Amino acid sequence: MTTRYTLSACIILVAVGALPALAVAAPIQPGLWELAMTVTADGKVDTVPAGRACLTPQDIEHPTRALPRPGGACTLSNVQRTADRATYDLTCAENQVNSRGRADITLGGDRYDGKVEMMLIGKSGGGMPVAMAISARRVGDCPP
Numbered sequence: 537m538t539t540r541y542t543l544s545a546c547i548i549l550v551a552v553g554a555l556p557a558l559a560v561a562a563p564i565q566p567g568l569w570e571l572a573m574t575v576t577a578d579g580k581v582d583t584v585p586a587g588r589a590c591l592t593p594q595d596i597e598h599p600t601r602a603l604p605r606p607g608g609a610c611t612l613s614n615v616q617r618t619a620d621r622a623t624y625d626l627t628c629a630e631n632q633v634n635s636r637g638r639a640d641i642t643l644g645g646d647r648y649d650g651k652v653e654m655m656l657i658g659k660s661g662g663g664m665p666v667a668m669a670i671s672a673r674r675v676g677d678c679p680p
Contacts, residue, residue, distance in 0.1 A: 565646055566593045568679070571672040577656075578664060590678035620644065626652075632659040637666075647673040 569591055573584040610628040622641045628634065634657045641650030652668040 564591070564596065564643060564648070565674055566591050566596055566678070567674045568676045569672050570675045571670065573671075574669045575666060576668075577666040588675070592678070622650075626654070633657065635666075641670070647671075 567590070568588060570586050570588050572586045575582045575584060609630075610626060613625045613627070615624040616622070620643050622639070622643065624639050625637070626639065627636045635654045636657075637652055637654030639650060639652045641648050649671045650669075652670065654666045654668070656664045656666055658664075
């Protein structure tokens with residue numbers, strides 16, 4: 537598996553998992569959310585196409601279901617939540633790549649912004665730092 541493929545898979549899974557994760561941390565609104573992300577890895581900056589996800593009232597109320605679980609087997613630890621911020625550590629494994637990192641998200645009701653800093657560790661043991669800047673906003677109601 538190439539580093540680029542592994543990185544792309546990790547980015548997409550983090551992006552999709554990040555949307556519901558933040559519902560627990562603040563009284564954000566249910567509805568349709570759009571997430572944009574910029575990724576910096578190996579000195580290169582890539583913009584990931586925007587993704588959308590629907591947050592239900594149940595997602596917002598549940599204490600653990602809304603926490604992110606990016607692809608592979610992930611463990612969250614050191615989760616700290618306040619009304620306007622969420623921070624947590626991630627440890628994940630997918631195929632022959634392990635990753636670990638920290639997320640720091642600022643919440644604002646109908647939007648959130650933040651960063652995720654990860655270290656991807658391949659089979660050979662070498663690591664590659666990856667930084668993700670995330671911005672999400674509520675764009676409307678969920679489709680019926």
